[in-house]
Amino acid sequence: MVVLGPNALGYVNTAAKVALKPFQPGEDLLPGRIAVVSQSGNVTVQIMNMARSFDVGLSFAVSTGNEMDVSVGDVVDFLAEDEATDAIAVFAESFKDPQAFLEASRRARANGKLVVCLKVGRSEAAARAALAHTGSLVGNDEVIDAFLRSAGVVRVSSLEDLLTVADTYAHTGPIDRGAALLTISGGTCDIVADRAEDVGLAMPEFASETVTALKEILPSFASVHNPLDITGAAVTDATLFARALETVVEDAGIGVVVAAQEIDHQAENLEWGLECVASMSAVAQRSEVPVVLANTSVRHLTPRVREIRREVGAPALFGGVDRILPAIRQIQEWSVHRHDDAPREAGAVELPSVARTGSWTERICRPLLESAGIPVAPGQVVTSADEAAAVAADWDDPVVIKVLSDDILHKTEVGGVALGVAPCDVGEQAQAMLDRVSAAAPGATIEGLLVGPQRPDGIDLLVGVVREPGWGNVLAIGLGGVWTEVLQDVQRVALPADEGEVERALRSLRAWPLLDGARGAAPVDVEGLVTAIVRIADLSLVLGDGLAAFEVNPLRVTEGGVEALDAAVVWSASS
Secondary structure, eight states: OOOOOSSOOOEEETTTTEEESOOOSSSOOOEEEEEEEESOHHHHHHHHHHHHHTTOOEEEEEEOTTOSSOOHHHHHHHHTTOTTOSEEEEEESOOSSHHHHHHHHHHHHHTTOEEEEEEOOOOOOOGGGTTSGGGGTOOHHHHHHHHHHHTTEEEOSSHHHHHHHHHHHHHHOOOOSEEEEEESOHHHHHHHHHHHHHHTOOOOOOOHHHHHHHHHHSOTTOOOOSSEEOOGGGGTOTTHHHHHHHHHTTOTTEEEEEEESSHHHHTTTOHHHHHHHHHHHHHHHHOSSOEEEEOSSOOOOOHHHHHHHHHHTOOBOSSOHHHHHHHHHHHHHHHHTTTOOOOOOOOOOOOOSOOOSSEEOHHHHHHHHHHTTOOBOOOEEESSHHHHHHHHTTOOSOEEEEEEOTTOSOGGGGTOEEEEEOGGGHHHHHHHHHHHHHHHOTTOOOOEEEEEEOOOOOEEEEEEEEEETTTEEEEEEEESTTHHHHHOOEEEEESSOOHHHHHHHHHHSTTHHHHTTGGGOOOOOHHHHHHHHHHHHHHHHHTOTTEEEEEEEEEEEOSSOEEEOOEEEEEOTTO
16 A cells, blocks of 8 residues: 555645645636645645636645655656646655655656755754865755756745746746847836846847847837837737737747736736737747746736636746746756756776775875876875975975874864975974974874975865765865855765866856956866866765765866865764
8 A cells, every 4th residue: 555644635636636635715726737746735735825826727736744655756756757747846844765856856857847846944064074174065955955956956945936937837848048028118127137137047139130020010219129118009009019029939049938017917907908918828829939928026816817818828927027037047047958968977996995984184095086087286205204304305396294194184273284394494394293283183193294395376176075865975166275164155066977067066156267267367277177076076976875075175276287285085983
């Protein structure tokens, strides 16, 4: 026997007209292309009521409750193959089986179905990773966010956005080009232009032939650009909006058209409004480019407005332009990557025969990085101050000295790093470091020192990985040193990941202009940087399930190349 629940409110299948769920009185529940899946029974009812109030059609509404048997992932897996469903709206407090949910979401994406998720319940980074800097940058919620994104799940932060994104996709499907907006209000044009810029929504200028055609249709005082104000002349010419719309949908640069105005509400009382919305809907129905009707703001739907929408087949959306424009932007982003192949598996690396407990510091990590093809700054391990002096005696460049101890992860906090040391002073500085570290960390076992030439200046990045049980490894990339935590300029990528995903993450950093050669500076070796980061990410996967955190900090990049200057591996207590 398969159990849905307990502590659930059942389900509704509108296509089959089966309602094994308590129903509140109110408007009819329309059949549609959106499925709702929620762990909370009450939230399921809230979403259903919102859909009923705003004439949004649903295919399914399922409450999974405490998930003794059937989980959210199971329902999404079913819906991924359901012919009546185009968009799957998920409300989740936790995931019983994260991998099952991710696999189901990937199947849905492969079948052209959008999964949009409101995941609630955020927590701080787990203590298992707090020993490494990466732990303070990648909390549990960031891990979940990265994995949802990798599986093609669009994440939102409110119930209204959950329904808006799903409803928009149910009308538009994938959107692979820019958006256009038509209205009869200059003020609405200004609102839309600002909001589109805020969310990064591309609204390209119309092609020259489109501009020419629109000028022949619109009044002489109209200004033809995107977003387009067709002017109040539409009030005296009920077909003007539709004729302008029919011209814009032929523009090769436009992938979706939004007609924003409360015309369907005006149709309730005005003959021109009814004619206008009917002619616009007719254009939308025969257009190869998706056309949607949006209210400038959320409006109450009277019974007559509902009737008009159904009579003319108006492609009306829920939400108002302030929510619909971000929804379109998210669908555009999803559409770009909807055919992405699954990332390749990491290559094999021979691991050292060392106990997987506590932490591995540079003494173990240096040869490990080298075996994985990750460039490492030159250096030599010594066991005494005299040996350090002998190694540096023939060097001309300034020297770096670092203490080596698996008991000391953050060397600078105990005085375990010295930079720019003159070669003649290495012996004295090395002994002073050993004394200083012994006093600051009396219980630490010191294996020796690492001595090497100081490296050329460059841009330092922190590249780290944390492992979240049940989910997997997540890569974090940000500026190295104190800047990472101070600026919180970090990009996170679920692993495994390929070069394209890593480069997109780098380009999404606010610090990207520094890497790209801001203000006349030479750009760094981006190709080498991406390759090194992918190899670090792959190595984290080879390290296995016992990993808690692995980071290279800093990874220095210059115009000429990339080098790891320090690295550490932290193992979980149960490994």
